[in-house]
Amino acid sequence: MINLPQTIPVLLFGVSLAVLSPQLCAAFAIQEVASLTQASSDLPVVKSTVLSPDMDVPWSKPVRIVDPFEGEFLGVFDRNSLGSHLSHEDSEQVISLWTPSNIRVLVTVNFEQARSSFYTAGRVYPRPDYRRFVTTKKVDKLLLKVRQKVFKLDGSTGTFAVSQELATALKNAPDENLDIRLVLEGGQSVDSKIGKETVKAWRKIY
Structure with a gap:
């Protein structure tokens, strides 16, 4: 005592x-x-901050990250698929990790798939298996709109620093989907959303 x-x-x-x-x-x-x-x-424990297309983590929930290189801190992972299905050609996926100090974003593109088939009894039968080829795109800028304010962040290798002003805005964001815009290397833009469950989870992160 x-x-x-x-x-x-x-x-x-x-x-x-x-x-x-x-x-x-x-x-x-x-x-x-x-x-x-x-x-x-x-909280659930995630043992790495590395973002990848097929990662298996609790989405849109506060987690405790214990990374062997970066240490221990809180975070929330978010994922949004752009397109009807990830196996379709040219479909995109936006994966992000929100921590007290920074935001990390990964954009993946499914650019090709190869299906095989076999021939028997005079008919061609497509096989159900396929191969998915995924590439990533470098994100140079991140724009977030919280209420009526637009935050424009410049980053390096898809990582963006969180200022105190931004942290406060994220913590007090309304319970609704939040619009973001990613400016990729070469100038291409990708519009995406952060789901409201992730927005709610920010209150335990910031």
């Missing part, structure tokens, strides 16, 4: 104010860190 020191009363213009001692401030800070640690320990 921690014995907290007494507050120091100060008389200012006839009004008595309670000023917290440095020891008491430190005790409150320790208690806050302990509560945050307890909350994060109940």
